[in-house]
Amino acid sequence: MAKDIKRLDPNAKIYGVDNDPQHLDEALALGLIDIKSDYDELHLANIVIASIPVDVMLTELPIILDAVNDDCLVIDAGSTKFALCKSLTDHPKRRNFLACHPIAGTEFSGPSAAIERLYEGKTNIICEVEKTAFKLQEIALELFRKMGMRIRYMNPEAHDKHIAYVSHLSHISSFMLGKTVIEKEKNERDIFDMAGSGFESTVRLAKSSPAMWTPIFQQNKENVIETLEEYIENLQDFKKLLLNEDYEGIYNEMNNTNKIKGILKGIPLNK
Amino acid sequence: MAKDIKRLDPNAKIYGVDNDPQHLDEALALGLIDIKSDYDELHLANIVIASIPVDVMLTELPIILDAVNDDCLVIDAGSTKFALCKSLTDHPKRRNFLACHPIAGTEFSGPSAAIERLYEGKTNIICEVEKTAFKLQEIALELFRKMGMRIRYMNPEAHDKHIAYVSHLSHISSFMLGKTVIEKEKNERDIFDMAGSGFESTVRLAKSSPAMWTPIFQQNKENVIETLEEYIENLQDFKKLLLNEDYEGIYNEMNNTNKIKGILKGIPLNK
Numbered sequence: 001m002a003k004d005i006k007r008l009d010p011n012a013k014i015y016g017v018d019n020d021p022q023h024l025d026e027a028l029a030l031g032l033i034d035i036k037s038d039y040d041e042l043h044l045a046n047i048v049i050a051s052i053p054v055d056v057m058l059t060e061l062p063i064i065l066d067a068v069n070d071d072c073l074v075i076d077a078g079s080t081k082f083a084l085c086k087s088l089t090d091h092p093k094r095r096n097f098l099a100c101h102p103i104a105g106t107e108f109s110g111p112s113a114a115i116e117r118l119y120e121g122k123t124n125i126i127c128e129v130e131k132t133a134f135k136l137q138e139i140a141l142e143l144f145r146k147m148g149m150r151i152r153y154m155n156p157e158a159h160d161k162h163i164a165y166v167s168h169l170s171h172i173s174s175f176m177l178g179k180t181v182i183e184k185e186k187n188e189r190d191i192f193d194m195a196g197s198g199f200e201s202t203v204r205l206a207k208s209s210p211a212m213w214t215p216i217f218q219q220n221k222e223n224v225i226e227t228l229e230e231y232i233e234n235l236q237d238f239k240k241l242l243l244n245e246d247y248e249g250i251y252n253e254m255n256n257t258n259k260i261k262g263i264l265k266g267i268p269l270n271k
Numbered sequence: 272m273a274k275d276i277k278r279l280d281p282n283a284k285i286y287g288v289d290n291d292p293q294h295l296d297e298a299l300a301l302g303l304i305d306i307k308s309d310y311d312e313l314h315l316a317n318i319v320i321a322s323i324p325v326d327v328m329l330t331e332l333p334i335i336l337d338a339v340n341d342d343c344l345v346i347d348a349g350s351t352k353f354a355l356c357k358s359l360t361d362h363p364k365r366r367n368f369l370a371c372h373p374i375a376g377t378e379f380s381g382p383s384a385a386i387e388r389l390y391e392g393k394t395n396i397i398c399e400v401e402k403t404a405f406k407l408q409e410i411a412l413e414l415f416r417k418m419g420m421r422i423r424y425m426n427p428e429a430h431d432k433h434i435a436y437v438s439h440l441s442h443i444s445s446f447m448l449g450k451t452v453i454e455k456e457k458n459e460r461d462i463f464d465m466a467g468s469g470f471e472s473t474v475r476l477a478k479s480s481p482a483m484w485t486p487i488f489q490q491n492k493e494n495v496i497e498t499l500e501e502y503i504e505n506l507q508d509f510k511k512l513l514l515n516e517d518y519e520g521i522y523n524e525m526n527n528t529n530k531i532k533g534i535l536k537g538i539p540l541n542k
Binding site for chain 1: 376378393434440441442443447463465467468469470477478489492496498501503505506509521523524528529531532
């Protein structure tokens, strides 16, 4: 986002705040930020973008809101929305906050993982838009529009339920697939020499940051367990078809799922 | 392969044989083949590349071997090797055949899915190399070298066991992930609007051809069931950690699997 903001407004002055001093140095060296800063300067900000793990988001956002000036827009970019929106309900500066989930990114983290124009054609879910001051909504939407985002409005419960299927479950499936093959590899040396792009595609997300994903699974526990149970059941059914040598059934399972081709056509790819 | 052969040897004359007349017309129009042909002309061939589903491979390869001349090299490109190698053990022209599995390709099928230079840096598993006439091995290896393939030699049992982990399981995980989300979508309209590149990556293989994959699962049934059981067990363990709110355990699971980063570095990407 910092990259895009600098591109869209060369006069923008970007203050970076990070727990990790190395990341701040890196962000400065990469030109992502102009100034290394801290919470003491939050009152100067026009816009604050909070991009931190969703557990610390719950503790940090109230502090950030307390510190900013009355005209400052605060947005987040976390993968869960229910716990955060709930925790901020009664905050005196709730109207300064816009709850966002831009659905974009890669399995990589840190300043060097930033990608310019990442958001072009990507969906940004906004929750509880009516709770944000109208003037600040306008500022946010103008920025998102310039970045090329498609906006969808949703309530936090629906967001967390849906995103469990199309994002959180994919990460678990990927991590456990990686684990299954790594466990095997202890005894079978040649296995990774045989891995092709299909394997790479299905385990790509297993490179994701545990520090980012543990609190996501924690906050969305109930929805994630539901998706996981349905997924395990489908895998068990597939195994049963194999055990019963029901190859017509296996063909039909795959054929029915092939319609994902049409569905995926609408998803912009970005690795 | 036809694309690469034409590039490497502009004088090569490529005869196309296909059950589906539309595919033959398409291949001709795309310049993949020079002549639409059939088994009656097999005796003219220097090299035959059999690229058909692995079940019909078992019935067609003996017929092809019967028809070719004594100096013809016949190679296959199937994802299973044990059943095929076993079925050809006593064929009088066994020495004309080289059992191959070039690990490359995409989820798409048909002539229009062909990709030039697909094999650059990709692994090609060769099984039972000692059963192929030395002169024909040389011809095959020279061709593979020019295409940029890395060659690995393996016995058919080991091939089928390993490939179940790094390819066949990925396809099942992808198909069942797609199914889980499609089932949900019946009631939840907005779900695919929220899908990003992470979801796309994990379900990409669910676009694969059921006609190609059903016989692969059939021929490699026992190995595939073993991998599927280990995968389901790992998913169930992950679910248990979530149910027990053991977030340290979840963090460790993901952290341990992160080492896939280093492992995947060696895999050439090709979508």
